[in-house]
Structures are given as structure tokens and as C-alpha cells.
Amino acid sequence: MNGRNGVDMERVKTLKAVMQENPAAGRRTLSGITSWNGGAHSTTIVRNFAVPADEPAVLGGTGRGASPTELMLTALSACITIGIAYSAAEDGIEVDSIEIDVAGDLDLRGFLNIGDLRPGLAEIRLAVRVDADAPQELIEELVDRGYRRSPVAASLEGRVPVRVCIGREEATLSEPRSGA
Template sequence: MSLNDVIEGTREAVQSDPANAAVSFSVGHALKAGTATVVEVNVRDHSFSVDEPAALGGTDTAANPVEYALAALGSCQVITYQFWAAKLGIPLESVKVTVDGDLDLHGFFGFADTRPGFTDVRLNVELTGPAGAERYEELKRQVDEHCPVLDLFRNPTPTKTSLG
């Protein structure tokens, strides 16, 4: 199935019933090891591990949560570039995204009253294809406006925590 088929099928489903546009995702986590921070994550029928480097109390067997956050942003960018290139009819041969983020551990450890999250995130996007630079700038504008994970980084999202 092509991306245009996915786009058109989704458009038809949403036009027939706007409730079809609302989707939910769920991820379950369970601590795997005592003092290590290895977490088994189950997503649909997929699983992956999360850990911290030894310097942060982990066993360094997997990427840590902030590395996964950067990976989520980069992979969402690649996918969104592909979708919007198809939607706009912009030929695209390849997309490469590098995401770098800076974190101040003062906030995480409570050493100072600073935010625990990223203080700066930088994306470098490399697009190749036969279209002109102005078409790729148009594509970038659409991706910046429609990438869900980029939206998470740029805007506050209502979040609730409950203890069960």
C-alpha cells in the first residue's frame, strides 16, 4: 500500500466519521532489575529495553529515556517527511535526520531549581531528490507544522499522573 493510499484511506474514514481521527496509544512498563533501571516496554506486539549508563546507576544495556525521546523525534521527522512529500507530490530520494539534545542533570537530581528536561534540541535534516530548494523548504514548513513528536517537544501537553 502506498503512502498516498494510506492518506486517502484515512481521509475517507475521517470524512465518513470524524471520530475516526481520534486515536490512542498505550505503552506498558515494568521494572526488570533491582537497582538497575532496565525497563521492559511493551507496545502492541513489540518490546524494547530502556536502561541508563552505569554513571547514572544503570547497566548500560540499552538507550536511556532521553535518548529514546530524541530517537522518537528523529524517526517521526523521517516518517512525516515521507508522508508530506507524497501528499505534496514532492520527489524525495532520501531523508536523514540527526537529533542532538542538551540536558542539565541539576534538575533531574534536584541539585538546583532547573527544569529536568532538555535545555536545547537541534535537528539537522538532509533531503535529497530532484526538486528545487524552494519545494524542500515548503516540505519542511509542512513537516514542522504536522510532526506529532515535534509538537510534543514544542508545546505543553496536558499530563496526569495517578497512583494505583
């Protein structure tokens, strides 16, 4: 692939120009389909990718995939990594490596309906390391921009409405259900 940091900036610039002229060109509906495989194991097909999910044995699963919460943490850190790489490419900065340690605190009592705890993470922590030929201040700016341009981070922070339908009806409920 041509471009700095493996990012085809010509394609990105072309798409950006098209979207500036026609904002509707930037709107996408992302989708997948998840099938239950028994127990806690499922497989989601997204584009041409099969993504397994399962719970560890301690939670009654078989460990045949990362847990859904681990996949969410993975999505967050991957999205921020991409944002950093793109930001660096836009600025003409060559990056040698980007690594993110991601961790989240989960109290399983919420999932298991013990007490009235909310299921979900209490906090997510990211430790970002960027090796690039740039001063520390610029690396900090790249990390900040990578975070700010992350759709996953924005979705987690903004509590995106989740619409749930039963059966084969389209997800067109007028009011989102809370708790997601």
C-alpha cells in the same frame, strides 16, 4: 508496499476521506505498558514491540537501551522523518533519503536534584538532510510541513498535560500534574 516513497497513499487517502466525513474516526488512544527490570533498566511493550530503556553506566545504569530522553529525541526525529516522507508522497516527489541529526542539551543536575534546576532538555536541535529530485525551496517546504504535522513535535511544544495515578486506578485525574 505500493506508493511513492514506500507510503501507501491509497490507504492514507481512504482514511483521510473517512475522517473528513466522521472526525471521530481519527481519534486514537495510544498505549503501552512499562515494566521495571531492575536498576535503571525497563522494557515498554507498545503494540507488538519491546522497547528497552536504560541509563548509561555513568548514571548508574547498565546501558542495555537508550535513555528515556534519547528515546524522546528518537521519537521526535522519526516522527518528523515520517512527516517529510508523507508530505513528499502527497506532492508526488520521490525522495532518495532523509537523515536527521538530533541533539538536545541536558543538565543532569536537575535529574539528580542538585540545586533548583528543571530536569529536562534546555534545547533540541535538528539538522535535516533530504535528498530528492526537487528544488531547494520545495525541500525546505517539505521539512517545514513534516515538522508542523508531527504529533511528537506538537506535544513537546505544547506541554501536553500528564495525568498520573497511583496503583491500578484509571488515569482519570481531573487536573493534570505539572512537571512533565
